[in-house]
Amino acid sequence: MDRVYAQTAQFNGEHVQKSTKQGNSRTARQIGAAHKTALAKGEVGIKERRNVPVFKAAMRDFLSWSQKQHEEHPATFRRYLVSSAALVRHFGDV
Structure with a gap:
């Protein structure tokens, strides 16, 4: 071999x-x-890592997007809002 x-x-x-x-x-x-x-x-395309937002900020952005995206389905947005509360409590500023 x-x-x-x-x-x-x-x-x-x-x-x-x-x-x-x-x-x-x-x-x-x-x-x-x-x-x-x-x-x-630098010819092989190595790029610097981007900063990752903290969970709380990412969830805030997601909920803002979701509210606009689901205007015709407000129950979907409310479900995401309710579910996010426990996630934010757990992950917070991670």
């Missing part, structure tokens, strides 16, 4: 590991080096 080599590295404090799908370790190292260079140049 042929061995497939993977390359591992640390980049910006994160562990990066990918299979090179190569059976030759020298070729795998070359591919790994090229990938590391691409990471350094």
Whole structure:
């Protein structure tokens, strides 16, 4: 059975590991080096994480959307409003 080599590295404090799908370790190292260079140049589409809103704020936004979306079905909005109270008590500012 042929061995497939993977390359591992640390980049910006994160562990990066990918299979090179190569059976030759020298070729795998070359591919790994090229990938590391691409990471350094920002060519692989790594994006910064967006800030996630706290649960309470997300629920407030959802209820605002729901009220507009379910104008013709007010019972649906009321059900979401009632159900959200326990969720907000539990999750709060998480």
